[in-house]
Amino acid sequence: MTTKYLDCRNCGDMQDFRPLTDEEKDAVRALVEGRYVHDFWRCTAAGCLRFQRWYAKRDGASLPESFRVPAPPEAP
Template identity: 85%
Template sequence: MATKYLDCRNCGDMQDFRPLTDEEKAAVRTIVEVRYVHDYWRCTAVGCLRFQRWYAKGDGASLPEEFRVPAPPDPQE
């Protein structure tokens, strides 16, 4: 899967972003109220919900909580 290295406002630094899944696209359509969402990308950092256009970091928001990816279990525990 292709990724882009972008500045994530939620994480506060550069992160890999990936294209949205179909479920994420449906959620983004309701948040930004536009039909065309194929140019939005999702931050891949664990726990981050940020989505934004790859060319405009200010044009984005956070997905609903149910889209949060939990951190993997700590192998030391």
């Protein structure tokens, strides 16, 4: 999978971002102006909902809570 190492405003540091899934693209269309969402990427950090354009970190927001991926359980 293609990823980009970007500054995540939600996490507060650099994270890997991946392209949006089709389901995420539908949600992003409802949150941003315009229908073109193919240049948005999603933070892959556990629990993060941030999506943003790879070239403009201020141009993004958080996906709805239903898209949150829980952190994996800690090993004993």
